[in-house]
Amino acid sequence: MKPEWFWTVAVVVVLLGAASLGSAEGKNVTSLEVREGHNVTLPCVLPTKEDISDNVFDWKKDNQKEMFLFSRGDHYNNRLTGQDQQFSGRVSFVEGQLRFGDASVTLSNAKMADSGLFSCHFPHVEPRYTAYVRLSVIKGGPQRSTLTNRSEIKGAAPRPHTKFVDVTEKGVELRCEVGGAYPQPEVEWQDSKEKALPAAGPMFSTDSEGRYHVILSVYVTASGNYTCIARQKDIGHKIDDVFYVHENLFSKDTCTVHVSSTVMTAGLVLGWVVAGILALYIFGKWIKKRLSKESSRQEADSPQAGTPESSNSLIQIDDRSDDKKLKYVAC
Known part of the structure; x- marks a missing residue:
């Protein structure tokens, strides 16, 4: 016989679980009804509509069975493993819609066993977000919908x-x-x-x-x-x-500022280009003048034949050479 406190705790846990499930479904729950054998699109769009191409979203059935997992480009239809056999090869999504925060998936060939509560969870967005879809698969008769936007119909346009x-x-x-x-x-x-x-x-x-x-x-x-x-x-x-x-988009001041800033930017760029060219020209002239002065100085300092400077030089004979080379040594 279990103690009385055990049953009290058990009841509280069950009530809290039920309450959390109800609040979890809340306004994020969508009820769909589809005829057996038809395709159905389960909607899931982030309220912020931010790009989720490099993010993670996870679809589960009854919070247990892995229906579809997308993780930064990888998913159950390419390299990822772990999808429940019940949904193998039956789930697809529109990759182009990811940039709009749309993680909706299409379940093909609906079966009676597919009826249940599906959750679409984004574990890495702040704040975390989960959308719920309660799917009912029925036999025979025309397909009906409890959704005003009829998003369970195959190919129904998502929100623009x-x-x-x-x-x-x-x-x-x-x-x-x-x-x-x-x-x-x-x-x-x-x-x-x-x-x-x-x-x-x-x-x-x-x-x-x-x-x-x-x-x-x-x-x-x-x-x-x-x-x-x-x-x-x-x-x-x-x-x-x-x-x-x-x-504000129609404000003339805004347009004037926009045009003026554009003209100012162009003027500044042109000014810097002209200043750069002028600086290069002046630097080139300076270098040319400096080289000219150095050349004149070298010519003035070098000894010339027949001048007095040449007589002030000592002439030595290099006996080590057969050609008797002359070496000029400045005094």
């Missing part, structure tokens, strides 16, 4: 990545990038009044799995919120991201 590019004569250039989407998404920029903005034709590319990557740039001339929207009408999917343009 928006960023500032430059300030030009046309205005502030913004760029929207959408990756790993199939079917091909329609990408559009809107202002705060949900009015579509004119933009140059989007640039499309496809990866080895046939999924589309889209880049769309736009020029804006006023501050405010601008939204990039990705739509896939065939699967009823829509997702967006908002970028705020600060009014």
Whole structure:
């Protein structure tokens, strides 16, 4: 018979475990439902959207089975070992999305045994971050979703990545990038009044799995919120991201300072170049003058035949030489 305190501690541990699990799931939990035999994408994106190409993220099922591990370029699909046999050869990811903090993975040929709680953990970011996906695999019937953005559909576009590019004569250039989407998404920029903005034709590319990557740039001339929207009408999917343009980017003072500093920098560089050339010219003239003086001095000091200096020299005969060489020894 175990002591009474043992059961008290056991109950507390169980309650704490349940509480921690509930809090862990919290707002980072996504519920998905997929039909057996279909592919499903499990979403996981760092809130900071920082580049994770040289970082580590680890997918596990029910906090036990190793589903997919990525470690600074190595992962279970190339050199790493340790993946649970249940997921061998069935997990993929879009490498190009790592630079946007996107660690989402696609599980192919969903099975009933795949149902459970999946965790996506980043052990080396500060603060540490974990996202959870509760997956339910069902038999037969149409595929349903409890997600408003339907990210469990194969190839559903992830959240667009928006960023500032430059300030030009046309205005502030913004760029929207959408990756790993199939079917091909329609990408559009809107202002705060949900009015579509004119933009140059989007640039499309496809990866080895046939999924589309889209880049769309736009020029804006006023501050405010601008939204990039990705739509896939065939699967009823829509997702967006908002970028705020600060009014300081349109300040004339800012542009004047920018131009003035550029001109000043160019002037300084040109001034240093001219000063360097002038210094080399003066130094060359000095060297030439110095060499000329040295040459004149040597000519003045050297003895000349028929001059009084030559009579002041002693002439010695070198008997050791058959040619009777003359050696001039200055007095």
